[in-house]
Amino acid sequence: MRKxxxxxxxxxxxxxxxxxxxxxxxxxxxxxxxxxxxxNIESLTAVIQQNPSDPEAYNVRGxxxxxxxxxxxxxxxxxxxxxxxxxFAPAYANRAQILRRQGRDRDALADxxxxxxxxxxxxxxxxxxxxxxxxxxxxxxALADxxxxxxISPTDAQAFYNRGLAYQALGQYQTSIExxxxxxGISPRAAEPYGGRGASYLALGDAKSALDDINxxxxxxxxxxxxxxxxxxxxxxxxxxxxxxxxxxxALTVKNDYQPAQEGLRRTGGAAA
Numbered sequence: 001m002r003k004x005x006x007x008x009x010x011x012x013x014x015x016x017x018x019x020x021x022x023x024x025x026x027x028x029x030x031x032x033x034x035x036x037x038x039x040n041i042e043s044l045t046a047v048i049q050q051n052p053s054d055p056e057a058y059n060v061r062g063x064x065x066x067x068x069x070x071x072x073x074x075x076x077x078x079x080x081x082x083x084x085x086x087x088f089a090p091a092y093a094n095r096a097q098i099l100r101r102q103g104r105d106r107d108a109l110a111d112x113x114x115x116x117x118x119x120x121x122x123x124x125x126x127x128x129x130x131x132x133x134x135x136x137x138x139x140x141x142a143l144a145d146x147x148x149x150x151x152i153s154p155t156d157a158q159a160f161y162n163r164g165l166a167y168q169a170l171g172q173y174q175t176s177i178e179x180x181x182x183x184x185g186i187s188p189r190a191a192e193p194y195g196g197r198g199a200s201y202l203a204l205g206d207a208k209s210a211l212d213d214i215n216x217x218x219x220x221x222x223x224x225x226x227x228x229x230x231x232x233x234x235x236x237x238x239x240x241x242x243x244x245x246x247x248x249x250x251a252l253t254v255k256n257d258y259q260p261a262q263e264g265l266r267r268t269g270g271a272a273a
Contacts, residue, residue, distance in 0.1 A: 055081035055088045063094055071098050089119035105132050123152040127159050139169035157187035164196050173200040191220035195227050207237035225254040229261045244268045
């Protein structure tokens with residue numbers, strides 16, 4: 001049977017960045033959902049009323065608005081923060097995340113550039129800009145940004161994971177495995193680095209190692225249609241067509257229009273959902 005390219009999972013989380021100094025947390029990817037509650041936003045508004053010249057106060061409330069899906073309000077707060085302090089890097093990064101959610105990647109890139117110009121040691125801005133480059137099919141530029149992020153923040157599992165994805169895109173699978181392994185060592189409970197490493201093993205034709213990692217990933221997140229698809233590809237490489245068919249079917253219960261899973265189901269003897 002002809003070996004097929006693995007369906008590599010991409011991390012799509014877009015977090016809003018908080019200030020890197022001590023203060024309220026304003027990172028959309030890490031805060032508790034109650035941060036976006038009306039009661040909390042009301043309390044953040046009270047803080048602004050008491051400190052109307054504090055750009056961080058607007059940045060924090062803007063992140064809460066972003067978490068709540070109130071993008072216009074979030075943008076207004078980030079704009080106000082930048083009016084108060086044109087060199088406030090977290091507000092540029094947060095505004096860029098909202099722009100990305102609105103499909104305005106070119107404008108988001110401009111804001112990441114401004115964040116880096118304002119604070120050349122702002123690791124999150126490099127990593128987020130690298131994500132845009134990687135998703136645009138520009139892995140060389142992404143790799144340069146991830147390298148900077150890791151230099152600045154050498155214990156950030158996310159940065160190693162993202163750099164692993166860039167190496168995958170460049171076809172440097174063994175190097176990507178090293179980065180995913182580092183990410184796992186830093187954050188062993190995360191599903192994505194196991195899935196990424198499994199995809200690289202698949203690309204190298206090591207289906208047994210791939211299956212071990214993919215299963216670890218699915219134990220942590222059994223709603224990953226990419227993970228189930230990669231499990232199917234691994235079983236396919238191992239010649240277990242029945243288990244491959246089951247895995248592709250499971251992927252389609254999560255995302256019924258996922259083309260790699262549909263194709264896998266057809267190859268293993270079933271019709272796509």
